[in-house]
Amino acid sequence: MIDALGKTLREIRKARGKSLAVIAGLAGISSSYLSRLESGERALDRRSLIVALAHALEVAPSGITGSALPIPREPDDNRALTEIRLTLLAVSIDEPRGAVQPIEHLQARVQSVLGAQNDAANDVVGAALPSLIRDLHTTANAHRHEPDVLRLLTLAHMQGTEAWLATIGAPMDLSWQAAMLARQAAERLAEPVSLAVGAYGTALGLLSAGEFDLASQTLDTVEFPLISVEDMQLAGSLALASSLVSAARKDQAERFAALEYAAELAERTGETNMLGFGFGPSNVAVWRMQGALEVGEHAEAAAIAETVNPAALTVRARQAVYWRERGRALARLPKKNDNAVMMLRRAECISPEHVHRHPFTRSTVAELVTKAKRDAVGRELRGLAYRAGMHV
Incomplete structure (x- = not known):
């Protein structure tokens, strides 16, 4: 099984007309290690390595990660992502087209979204964000409860919009828009x-x-x-x-x-x-x-x-991250592959998105599949890979 990141890495290298030895040398790794990365035998799971390879290939890091993640989403996530994209576009031209809301109502809605985000209830967050973003910006533009609304905007865009977009594997440009909106609200408030x-x-x-x-x-x-x-x-x-x-x-x-x-x-x-x-x-x-x-x-x-x-x-989503990272760690230790699969399954049970849509974890799963046996654990792993939309 070839990992999507490894496949894209190989495609870019060949399009550049560069050998394994040349790109490996520029990235500071061995040719054999680069070959294993391209084939999926080793996970491409570190930011610093992705950046080093991007520099060697003369592309942006997103050229490796962005085009390598054809991640399937649930229909509800796709609808929410489309709505959030349109909402961010409207906000960017200062036409949020929401409704001016009482500050108490907005505070309750922000807390509800952040609570759902913490609980890994990603469908709830995706459904609630578009109207919340529009109403927050509309209320801020009306200069109603301005300091309080700006505080809510900063928090909602960072802990809500940006965090949700990252969790579901949305394009990086949308997450960056959310981060910039949070920063702009904070700078207006200057607290x-x-x-x-x-x-x-x-x-x-x-x-x-x-x-x-x-x-x-x-x-x-x-x-x-x-x-x-x-x-x-x-x-x-x-x-x-x-x-x-x-x-x-x-x-x-x-x-x-x-x-x-x-x-x-x-x-x-x-x-x-x-x-x-x-x-x-x-x-x-x-x-x-x-x-x-x-x-x-x-x-x-x-x-x-x-x-x-x-x-x-105290945050359920971080529990998913704990089990996911523990699984990633064990996947690279001798005779720990079965344990790694069990850890990743625990993470998936808490929050599927934290496993299915996390690029480093997908790369780890691809590596594990190449070594999996035809036993109960192997079936568990292939089931996880299948649910993540990977070809097994």
């Missing part, structure tokens, strides 16, 4: 907390696009006093984002420094979920796992996973 929320979303968007230095720069500009538990939670979340950006930049010293700072704050806050970030000691550990995977330390990620109680994670 430290909203600016920090906007910076968080912007940095994650830049990270996804392979702009690691800009992502780091964006996070470095954020400053606000640590007065409340909410402040500490947000500062810790920014530090966690910084740790993943640092991992992608291969800056281990900064990665560990950011993680230690986040861990220190998490000890003070405990397990929380203000603003939908789900910050706390357990989530810090999940981010440690993600950073370890980014730098290729699969054994480290698997060892960290052993220390985490996923039930302590």
Whole structure:
């Protein structure tokens, strides 16, 4: 089975008329490793590696990842995605065409959407977002309850729109539009907390696009006093984002420094979920796992996973991420493929989208399928791959 990312990688290389040896050398890997990436025998599951290959092939990182993800979606997701695309287009020309709403009503709707996003109820989020976005922007344009509405816009676009689009595997340009709308609302408000929320979303968007230095720069500009538990939670979340950006930049010293700072704050806050970030000691550990995977330390990620109680994670979607990342880690360890499949199935049971539409996980599944036996676990794996729309 050839992974979609590997297939696209091979197609671009051949279209460029470049040999395995040339592209591998430019990307800093061996020819045999590149060959295994192209054939699906090895997962293309690190941002830094994708960026290195993109530079070697003289394409944008999205040239490898964007065209390699013909991800099937449920009809409801397709309808919601179309509606959100049209909504973002309308907002971009300042014609949201919603209704001016009382602030209490808007606050309740935003909290409902963020709660559904946290619970991995992606169908609920997709159905609710278009009208919510239109009404928020219409109310802001009418200068009604303006500071409160701008706070809601920042949060709704970052934790709602941007997060939902990333979860369902939407095109990167839409996620970026959402991140920019969050940032624009925060800049209009000019309050430290909203600016920090906007910076968080912007940095994650830049990270996804392979702009690691800009992502780091964006996070470095954020400053606000640590007065409340909410402040500490947000500062810790920014530090966690910084740790993943640092991992992608291969800056281990900064990665560990950011993680230690986040861990220190998490000890003070405990397990929380203000603003939908789900910050706390357990989530810090999940981010440690993600950073370890980014730098290729699969054994480290698997060892960290052993220390985490996923039930302590206050955001159900992060529980799905925990099981998914644990599965990705085990998939690269000797004689752990069966365990990896079971971990991925646990993630799928919580939130199918977090497995089916996550490019690194799809690449891992493709690698596992190439080694799967014709036994019960192999059937489980092929079923997962089939549900993700992969050819098995």
